[in-house]
Amino acid sequence: MAVxxxxxxxxxxxxxxxxxxxxxxxxxxxxxRMQGRQGPPLFQPFYxxxxxxxxxxxxxxxxxxxxxxxxxxxxIFTGALFFGGGDMLLVFFSLSMSEVMLVLSAxxxxxxxxxxxxxxxxxxxxxxxxxxxxLAIGFYVAQGSFMVNDLIGADRPAVIALPGMLIGFAxxxxxxxxxxxxxxxxxxxxxxxxxxxLTTDISGRDMGLVELAEWYDATLMMGxxxxxxxxxxxxxxxxxxxxxxxxxxxxxxxxxxxxxVKAMRMFGLAWGVILVCAGTNLxxxxxxxx
Amino acid sequence: MHNLISIxxxxxxxxxxPFIAALLIFLQxxxxxxxxxxxxxxxFAIMAASVYTAILVLLGGGQTLYKPASEEVMSLVEQxxxxxxxxxxxxxxxxxxxxxxxxxxxIGILGTCPIMxxxxxxxxxxxxxxxxxxxxxxxxxxIAGVVGPLICMYAVGYMSDYHHxxxxxxxxxxxxxxxxxxxxxxxxxxxxxxxxxxxxxxxxITSVCSFLLIGYTRTKEAIGNSxxxxxxxxxxxxxxxxxxxxxxxxxxxxxxxLSELMKQTDRAPVIMLAVTLFAFASLxxxxxxxxxxxxxxxMVAPTPSSALLHSATMVxxxxxxxxxxxxxxxxxxxxxxxxxxxxxxxxxASLLAISQxxxxxxxxYSTISNLGLITACAGTGTTExxxxxxxxxxxxxxxxxxxxxxxxxxxxIMGSRDIEDMHxxxxxxxxxxxxxxxxxxxxxxxxxxxxxxxxxxLKAFVDSxxxxxxxxxxxxxxxxxxxxxxxxxxxxxxxxxxxxxxDSTHGSELISMVxxxxxxxxxxxxxxxxxNAMVQPVLxxxxxxxxxxxxxxxxxxxxxxxxxxxxxxxxxxxxxxxxAKDKMTMSYVAGVNAGDDRHYIDSFGKSRSLxxxxxxxxDYFGEKRLLVPSIMISAVLVILMVIxxxxxxx
Numbered sequence: 001m002a003v004x005x006x007x008x009x010x011x012x013x014x015x016x017x018x019x020x021x022x023x024x025x026x027x028x029x030x031x032x033r034m035q036g037r038q039g040p041p042l043f044q045p046f047y048x049x050x051x052x053x054x055x056x057x058x059x060x061x062x063x064x065x066x067x068x069x070x071x072x073x074x075x076i077f078t079g080a081l082f083f084g085g086g087d088m089l090l091v092f093f094s095l096s097m098s099e100v101m102l103v104l105s106a107x108x109x110x111x112x113x114x115x116x117x118x119x120x121x122x123x124x125x126x127x128x129x130x131x132x133x134x135l136a137i138g139f140y141v142a143q144g145s146f147m148v149n150d151l152i153g154a155d156r157p158a159v160i161a162l163p164g165m166l167i168g169f170a171x172x173x174x175x176x177x178x179x180x181x182x183x184x185x186x187x188x189x190x191x192x193x194x195x196x197x198l199t200t201d202i203s204g205r206d207m208g209l210v211e212l213a214e215w216y217d218a219t220l221m222m223g224x225x226x227x228x229x230x231x232x233x234x235x236x237x238x239x240x241x242x243x244x245x246x247x248x249x250x251x252x253x254x255x256x257x258x259x260x261v262k263a264m265r266m267f268g269l270a271w272g273v274i275l276v277c278a279g280t281n282l283x284x285x286x287x288x289x290x
Numbered sequence: 291m292h293n294l295i296s297i298x299x300x301x302x303x304x305x306x307x308p309f310i311a312a313l314l315i316f317l318q319x320x321x322x323x324x325x326x327x328x329x330x331x332x333x334f335a336i337m338a339a340s341v342y343t344a345i346l347v348l349l350g351g352g353q354t355l356y357k358p359a360s361e362e363v364m365s366l367v368e369q370x371x372x373x374x375x376x377x378x379x380x381x382x383x384x385x386x387x388x389x390x391x392x393x394x395x396x397i398g399i400l401g402t403c404p405i406m407x408x409x410x411x412x413x414x415x416x417x418x419x420x421x422x423x424x425x426x427x428x429x430x431x432x433i434a435g436v437v438g439p440l441i442c443m444y445a446v447g448y449m450s451d452y453h454h455x456x457x458x459x460x461x462x463x464x465x466x467x468x469x470x471x472x473x474x475x476x477x478x479x480x481x482x483x484x485x486x487x488x489x490x491x492x493x494x495i496t497s498v499c500s501f502l503l504i505g506y507t508r509t510k511e512a513i514g515n516s517x518x519x520x521x522x523x524x525x526x527x528x529x530x531x532x533x534x535x536x537x538x539x540x541x542x543x544x545x546x547x548l549s550e551l552m553k554q555t556d557r558a559p560v561i562m563l564a565v566t567l568f569a570f571a572s573l574x575x576x577x578x579x580x581x582x583x584x585x586x587x588x589m590v591a592p593t594p595s596s597a598l599l600h601s602a603t604m605v606x607x608x609x610x611x612x613x614x615x616x617x618x619x620x621x622x623x624x625x626x627x628x629x630x631x632x633x634x635x636x637x638x639a640s641l642l643a644i645s646q647x648x649x650x651x652x653x654x655y656s657t658i659s660n661l662g663l664i665t666a667c668a669g670t671g672t673t674e675x676x677x678x679x680x681x682x683x684x685x686x687x688x689x690x691x692x693x694x695x696x697x698x699x700x701x702x703i704m705g706s707r708d709i710e711d712m713h714x715x716x717x718x719x720x721x722x723x724x725x726x727x728x729x730x731x732x733x734x735x736x737x738x739x740x741x742x743x744x745x746x747x748l749k750a751f752v753d754s755x756x757x758x759x760x761x762x763x764x765x766x767x768x769x770x771x772x773x774x775x776x777x778x779x780x781x782x783x784x785x786x787x788x789x790x791x792x793d794s795t796h797g798s799e800l801i802s803m804v805x806x807x808x809x810x811x812x813x814x815x816x817x818x819x820x821x822n823a824m825v826q827p828v829l830x831x832x833x834x835x836x837x838x839x840x841x842x843x844x845x846x847x848x849x850x851x852x853x854x855x856x857x858x859x860x861x862x863x864x865x866x867x868x869x870a871k872d873k874m875t876m877s878y879v880a881g882v883n884a885g886d887d888r889h890y891i892d893s894f895g896k897s898r899s900l901x902x903x904x905x906x907x908x909d910y911f912g913e914k915r916l917l918v919p920s921i922m923i924s925a926v927l928v929i930l931m932v933i934x935x936x937x938x939x940x
Contacts, residue, residue, distance in 0.1 A: 057872040061784040070859045077855065087845050089745055093736035094852065100735065100775050107779030110887050111877025115902045122775050129768035137752050137760055200878050264910060271765065279761050286757045
């Protein structure tokens with residue numbers, strides 16, 4: 001058991017950014033095809049980060065670097081906790097902590113675009129935080145444990161009991177991954193009213209670290225989507241990968257077809273969807289359980 | 291067990307000594323070295339006695355019930371209490387008439403007179419126990435006896451600064467400091483008392499004391515707010531006395547002590563009626579919606595009183611009572627209603643906190659919100675719930691009193707306690723900023739104490755399948771994160787070329803703030819130990835059974851790793867000198883910076899200043915929009931609870 005945990009954590013540490021980077025590459029290609037363009041090569045994100053790492057880093061203050069380092073470390077830690085089979089609630093607590101670090105790095109620079117991005121990112125966190133906690137509780141009520149290690153040994157896939165949770169989670173995933181229409185805090189296109197929002201004042205190596213953290217994060221998120229389908233049968237992993245692909249494609253599709261919404265509209269939508277989908281799911285699950 | 295000084299003596303000392311100290315301080319009108327020394331020495335004496343007592347009780351394990359040794363002492367105490375009740379009532383009546391708030395006098399009479407009549411009737415049965423020291427009392431001793439005296443010491447330096455800045459307020463700091471000590475005495479009395487009439491007496495002491503503290507400045511606003519606090523707390527007192535009377539007149543057993551009450555597991559309707567009325571009184575003390583407005587109004591008082599009332603003492607009385615009663619809440623209607631009121635308060639107050647920019651107001655709403663969580667935990671009546679409630683109480687007391695003190699200090703230095711003015715605090719006042727950052731992290735971030743307890747609370751709610759409560763908790767967590775993180779961000783902002791303000795924090799203030807900061811950090815590491823040594827005995831005692839660890843094993847280790855990482859990241863990056871060779875620049879303003887990052891050159895070539903404000907979203911979460919509906923909803927809930935339980939009893 002202990003050995004398998006170590007192996008899984010090491011695999012995550014090594015493969016996490018690879019998967020995350022590839023996902024971004026695929027995202028770019030799909031987006032380009034949707035817009036009738038050829039798009040960049042699959043490995044373009046890796047070239048980009050490689051280049052960023054070798055550029056001169058320009059910082060606004062030294063605290064900024066500190067927070068970005070903390071952001072990367074805690075994101076990796078969160079993922080390791082999940083893939084190592086830890087407590088789901090602890091995973092989400094740790095996740096929000098790493099996010100706070102990124103927000104603080106934006107706050108620390110005292111720049112108008114960064115500050116705006118930081119506020120918006122906090123609002124985005126407020127939008128998806130309830131869903132994350134409900135998700136962990138949903139798994140606990142449905143499968144009887146908070147531990148990822150126990151959950152992957154389930155008899156039947158969790159999605160049977162938690163369809164509403166899956167919908168809710170897929171929805172907040174758009175907010176979490178900062179995809180349009182909920183790319184309020186930062187965006188991949190820097191030529192707009194908010195410049196790059198949260199990451200406006202981050203450059204060079206620091207920007208590379210943020211990208212790296214986001215890759216780890218994307219892998220973690222896909223892992224959580226997979227959790228809905230994983231059972232003790234090895235074949236279930238195929239379904240999990242399939243489900244991740246579908247969810248990822250849908251997010252990319254929505255990203256390309258929907259313009260950005262206003263902050264409070266996002267807030268209302270997110271809490272509404274969470275309450276209706278995940279809340280009702282939990283309520284029904286509780287009634288059946290009795 | 292034979293000890294040098296018995297716990298009877300120390301607990302007696304803790305109840306009586308603060309009153310003597312208060313008298314000594316009251317007599318010294320001038321702020322001189324002697325008075326400062328009196329306060330600090332008394333504070334340390336109380337701290338030492340309470341820690342000593344708490345450790346002995348916790349090591350001893352079980353509960354100790356006792357009554358004053360001889361008949362003479364007993365009758366003396368009874369007479370003192372009778373006299374004290376009459377005195378408090380007279381104070382309330384006189385002040386109410388002076389300020390023409392006659393309803394306060396009426397509520398006071400309604401609460402106290404029937405109890406006095408009952409005592410004077412001479413038919414109150416003798417019973418075996420009047421005082422009690424058990425693990426829960428020990429935990430409360432630690433909260434009130436460590437945090438409380440620290441706040442009193444902080445008050446010494448603070449009040450001297452306060453009157454330096456507020457020359458229009460008459461300097462009655464001797465009264466203020468004396469009241470703080472009386473409050474502590476009342477607090478210890480309440481924790482130790484088992485006899486319900488005695489509890490009621492100390493309950494009223496804290497109500498009247500808080501009223502006097504809030505009205506300290508004697509401005510119109512302060513007087514208005516102090517009377518609001520008074521009537522709400524006296525109303526709670528009426529509920530409490532009604533509970534006692536119900537037990538005395540409606541029940542043949544004539545139960546007169548808390549420990550007896552807790553033995554009535556048959557939960558007869560009359561017993562539940564009394565429990566519900568006590569719980570109602572607790573809701574007023576803990577400032578749950580609909581009674582929250584007294585706590586918000588209490589902000590007008592000088593900061594030490596806010597710190598004392600809202601972190602370690604006043605509001606903790608309510609939740610202390612609820613934890614005492616919690617076995618009675620398991621699977622009862624009252625329990626359900628208490629959890630719903632608590633859960634709702636947690637959620638509503640955390641939304642309201644978003645819209646506040648006054649630092650103390652945010653702290654007030656966060657206090658209400660956290661107390662709501664504790665109330666909800668106690669209301670579930672499960673072991674996990676009580677575990678979480680006790681832990682939350684401990685962590686909240688330390689973090690919140692530190693935050694209040696820091697805000698008070700910043701106000702004395704900068705002349706403002708608005709969060710917007712704390713922009714760039716990390717540069718202006720680095721020492722206070724660091725203290726404040728630790729305090730804020732302690733309130734909401736993993737793996738600090740509050741979050742750990744919240745995690746246990748979540749598990750408690752799920753296990754007791756209170757779905758609505760889970761939903762309140764998860765949504766409330768979202769907004770809690772939002773309002774704390776934006777405050778934290780404001781402090782962390784680095785402004786270039788900013789001046790370091792003169793940090794004129796008093797030595798006596800640091801005596802209080804430094805240990806509290808240390809406690810927050812230490813408690814992160816010590817929480818498994820605290821769970822075993824302090825909370826487990828409470829659970830064993832309250833539920834009369836051995837309870838397995840709520841959070842244990844691998845999770846604890848992972849959290850230890852997280853705590854270590856938090857402290858290693860800054861150290862490591864300093865050591866590795868990350869970013870040392872980076873080029874420094876100004877922040878991006880989509881134009882030309884004019885020398886620093888607070889000015890830019892506009893299109894006409896003029897230098898314009900730049901101001902970055904936080905979001906408060908008044909239109910969505912403002913008091914105008916949310917406060918009245920929240921009070922309405924919760925008032926309906928509370929009235930419903932009381933009516934249904936009264937209906938069930940007759």
